[in-house]
Amino acid sequence: AQKVTQAQTEISVVEKEDVTLDCVYETRDTTYYLFWYKQPPSGELVFLIRRNSFDEQNEISGRYSWNFQKSTSSFNFTITASQVVDSAVYFCALGKTMDSSYKLIFGSGTRLLVRP
Amino acid sequence: DTGVSQDPRHKITKRGQNVTFRCDPISEHNRLYWYRQTLGQGPEFLTYFQNEAQLEKSRLLSDRFSAERPKGSFSTLEIQRTEQGDSAMYLCASSSGLYAREGPTGELFFGEGSRLTVL
Numbered sequence: 391a392q393k394v395t396q397a398q399t400e401i402s403v404v405e406k407e408d409v410t411l412d413c414v415y416e417t418r419d420t421t422y423y424l425f426w427y428k429q430p431p432s433g434e435l436v437f438l439i440r441r442n443s444f445d446e447q448n449e450i451s452g453r454y455s456w457n458f459q460k461s462t463s464s465f466n467f468t469i470t471a472s473q474v475v476d477s478a479v480y481f482c483a484l485g486k487t488m489d490s491s492y493k494l495i496f497g498s499g500t501r502l503l504v505r506p
Numbered sequence: 507d508t509g510v511s512q513d514p515r516h517k518i519t520k521r522g523q524n525v526t527f528r529c530d531p532i533s534e535h536n537r538l539y540w541y542r543q544t545l546g547q548g549p550e551f552l553t554y555f556q557n558e559a560q561l562e563k564s565r566l567l568s569d570r571f572s573a574e575r576p577k578g579s580f581s582t583l584e585i586q587r588t589e590q591g592d593s594a595m596y597l598c599a600s601s602s603g604l605y606a607r608e609g610p611t612g613e614l615f616f617g618e619g620s621r622l623t624v625l
Binding site: 394427432433434435436437440481483491492493494495496497498499 | 616
């Protein structure tokens, strides 16, 4: 069975602090995709990143970075120098690579509050 | 440039009534998804269309739920005989897929959702 766990329900930080959002996944597939989505107060989920299970290189995009560790089945997301605009709910998700299923399995999300 | 649009944004109905939601995906996207999100939870997959073909349905999609995408463009999700447990945000997403056998590899573009409240 596939499962995504985001153990942190809510995190509160002060602006300019670094913050890491944890994501642990379970799957029996040997190849899969991992995603992060952001859901701001407006409600519309916004794609942040997709990672293929073959590629364990960490990725950095501006203030965002992602740490994928297959050995621990984790795909953590770090925001450096957080800003108030980063306040949102962040979801980690897992998907298959072939046409056996087109669904994404989402975690329950982590609500991030960045205080000024 | 228009994104994914959903209508209505909010719907309040009495238990037992039927409701229908509409989703207009990004015009060049051949893939369309419906998800349901309840408070404090992540989205849960309901169904997937590739063009007009419904290729996958979740067990969550009971016989009271039906989705269509008749011409491979807009889609409708109908809930018959609504129950209080149907209260949720119904999200539509679309994406482009180059290969028929490709999984959900690409970015999904989500609409703002249709919030259903069943009294």
